Amino acid sequence: MAVPLELTSANFAAHAEKAELPLVIDFWASWCGPCRSFAPVFNQAAAELEPRFRFGKIDTEQQQALAARFAIRSIPTLMVIKQGSILAQQAGALPKAQFYQWLNTLA
Template sequence: MAMEFTTENFEQEVLNSDVPVLVDFWATWCMPCKMLAPVIEELAEEAHGMYKVGKIDVDASPALAGQFGIMNIPTVLVFKNGQVAGKSVGAVPKSKLLELLQ
């Protein structure tokens, strides 16, 4: 199951992570976000410690969305060593997200 990232745990879980972290910026009212959700959950179940997968509700954590310039959702960012290493906007296939994690 994908983790829920918040302002409180973002630094520890994402920026200080030893493994790549895929972060899905989403909202409950966003239809493309709902289309992407099963893919995000599938990636989370397949992670096996090689990477982390989590979500940020942009309505609940607007400061994090603003910090990373999220203008459209869903936006997926991949963090490696505390830095943004990849970005995808919109509902994309699982293969595209796996590429970002490589």
């Protein structure tokens, strides 16, 4: 069963810029209530929607350079990147059905 990758400055380029699959990123922090409540939806999507998408999480507290690079101002922020280009971005957590619908518009 697929699980989201823990993305860091060290491994980000390999997954976001060189990979063939669109990468769905959850920018989050441990102190963020909406982030924690969205985590099970994100994990379930990773299990159900790979290999159409790859899923990764960026802890904005631990990876401040990546958060700054993408000008993340609120969390959670969801972003889809393919080969280094941002395909879509969504601020805020989504209910499961809406999250899947959003992803299906990008596939």
